[in-house]
Amino acid sequence: MFTLLCWCVVYTLIILRDTQRSKKKQTVCGPCQRIAPVFEQLSVKYPNAVFLKVDVDKCADTAAMQGVSAMPTFIFYRNQTKLGLCQGADPVGLESKIQQFYGTGDSEDSESPVSGHMDLTTYICKTKCECLNESDEYNLQQCLSADEGYLESDCDEQLILSIAFLQAVKVHSLKIKAPKDKGPKNIRLYINQPRTIDFDMADSNTSVQDLTLSAEDIEEGNPVPLRYVKFQYVQNLQIFVKDNQSGSETTRIDHLAIFGSPVLITNMGDFKRVIGKKGESH
Numbered sequence: 001m002f003t004l005l006c007w008c009v010v011y012t013l014i015i016l017r018d019t020q021r022s023k024k025k026q027t028v029c030g031p032c033q034r035i036a037p038v039f040e041q042l043s044v045k046y047p048n049a050v051f052l053k054v055d056v057d058k059c060a061d062t063a064a065m066q067g068v069s070a071m072p073t074f075i076f077y078r079n080q081t082k083l084g085l086c087q088g089a090d091p092v093g094l095e096s097k098i099q100q101f102y103g104t105g106d107s108e109d110s111e112s113p114v115s116g117h118m119d120l121t122t123y124i125c126k127t128k129c130e131c132l133n134e135s136d137e138y139n140l141q142q143c144l145s146a147d148e149g150y151l152e153s154d155c156d157e158q159l160i161l162s163i164a165f166l167q168a169v170k171v172h173s174l175k176i177k178a179p180k181d182k183g184p185k186n187i188r189l190y191i192n193q194p195r196t197i198d199f200d201m202a203d204s205n206t207s208v209q210d211l212t213l214s215a216e217d218i219e220e221g222n223p224v225p226l227r228y229v230k231f232q233y234v235q236n237l238q239i240f241v242k243d244n245q246s247g248s249e250t251t252r253i254d255h256l257a258i259f260g261s262p263v264l265i266t267n268m269g270d271f272k273r274v275i276g277k278k279g280e281s282h
Helices: 030-045 060-065 091-102 199-204 215-220
Strands: 002-008 013-017 022-026 049-055 073-078 081-087 130-132 159-177 186-191 209-212 234-241 255-262
Touching: 002 030, 030 049, 030 091, 073 091, 081 091, 081 159, 159 215, 199 234, 234 255
Parallel strands: 002 049
Antiparallel strands: 002 073, 013 022, 073 081, 130 159, 159 234, 159 255, 186 209, 186 234
8 A cells, every 4th residue: 555644734623712802812833734736636646545644743752653744744655655745835846755665556555466575666766776688669657557668678688677676675576577488487586686786696696596497487477486585685786698598689668567565665554643533535
């Protein structure tokens, strides 16, 4: 479940009565006030996300624990894991962040093909990913989504995919969907490398695990389990594709999906309801 918490001053109207007159005092946060209607509109535009407002006056301890130092602050969560934050009353910047983490909006509610594990696509930092020997037209970014094209090698059949994550994750399985003739066959996996390894290093260095993929696995897109105990703290995953199924000149990957779970989980029980009823999203 994708959740967005808005930390702000919740506007209150305080009536001070004396024998002569009533005085009105309003708690005002200018930026919070400006972004409030935008926040409401976005909660309608992205219905598969949960939008919540948090009163920092009433939740001061939790705000401090979450590192909230300015208002408004927006913190993004998925499956109890903090993905990132943004600050200030910037409608364009806020929606850009929502789109970054929201994805298609409905994938989170679909059943994962790997029991007990989730698709980690949302946790991939695409700006830090890299692929060696990718073609100019069909690159790594296209195969990280199921419907945005495919990845193809350039001058020969080999590829090195470097996948960076926004935070440490546990990796349980890989799903590589590809044509049965041009899809990867033998691959080597490396984790937590300081930089993207080159092809000489990929051939000579000790890998964490080697896999031989069957034509059936890649044609059907079946998840392939890894030695889970060896992938318990992964900040980056590098995949060396040594060859393909038929010895074709180039290798193609239609879709790459990584299944597992984030290492750090936020205890959502730390957030106490201060207003509204259970089930209300905003």
